[in-house]
């Protein structure tokens with residue numbers, strides 16, 4: 243029985259209404275015990291005076307000892323009082339019964355309107371747990387239940403997106419792994435069948451593909467670490483010109499080798515930024531490395547930095563192959579490459595670098611974006627960092 247009550251919202255609601263009604267009736271009963279005799283006697287006194295009796299001829303035997311009473315023991319007054327009390331008591335019982343009936347109906351209606359959407363949410367959450375991520379509940383109400391249904395649907399929508407991203411990720415990784423694996427397998431089979439010569443070139447091809455696989459695994463590891471936020475951020479005031487200097491020194495040799503110019507053009511009054519040095523060096527290395535990769539010999543890469551309000555804007559600009567406008571919104575999406583085949587054969591990456599860079603910049607509270615006038619007209623990548631203090 244207790245378990246039944248505990249599990250039914252309607253019963254609980256009815257019982258709470260019942261408790262309120264009982265307490266109301268009790269208070270009314272007790273209050274009337276005290277107030278009615280006095281009021282009754284006052285009323286009779288007035289009637290006495292009006293009838294010219296001079297008072298104290300009739301009187302109520304005061305219930306509960308209330309009030310002194312007019313002419314105690316007078317039969318007529320006492321009888322009138324008893325009748326009055328009896329009818330008052332009956333009215334009270336009738337009112338209590340009517341209130342209980344109303345409470346029953348109201349609790350049934352109200353609990354129905356509360357229980358139905360809660361049950362719908364229970365069923366929907368079970369279906370979602372079984373993997374039906376497209377399950378939604380009906381909204382439309384403006385009360386707390388409506389807001390709950392809205393939040394529930396939002397949660398279901400996000401779960402659906404996570405699931406879609408997970409599927410997409412598995413598909414992408416499978417695709418990325420298949421290409422070098424197929425190439426390695428093909429070369430090995432060619433070698434075994436004697437179709438391919440056992441030359442240095444063949445071994446170099448196999449090695450290149452194995453290398454690609456190993457870089458992909460490293461990139462994926464880094465991506466999963468960054469996406470899960472599984473890294474420490476050591477934010478402290480940093481001098482952006484020192485960080486740029488480090489990257490220029492590190493990549494200078496590769497620029498010289500490819501005969502691409504690299505220069506830094508930083509505002510003289512740059513404030514210090516709040517940054518994790520290693521992470522920002524990682525972002526800069528990625529952007530400058532890309533700029534080098536996508537800029538043909540004879541081109542130029544410039545790193546600029548300037549203050550804009552409470553931020554420092556750092557831009558890596560190149561005179562390279564550029565990015566067509568329709569690709570610009572997607573290049574920070576993982577595995578996205580403007581020209582997949584060219585990127586692959588030209589030794590390009592797996593399309594993860596910019597995704598990692600975006601995560602790292604956003605972890606600093608900054609933004610990152612790309613601009614390009616189109617194919618062959620160079621690109622500029624800008625990220626922002628908050629000024630320290």
Ligand code: ADP
Nearest residue numbers: 532533536573579580591592593594595596621
């Ligand atoms: P990847 O490792 O393939 O370079 P990224 O995430 O770093 O991956 O870049 C994604 C894609 O954006 C690249 O494949 C390339 O098509 C394009 N891209 C990035 N930087 C540049 C650039 N400086 N110039 C032209 N295209 C670029």
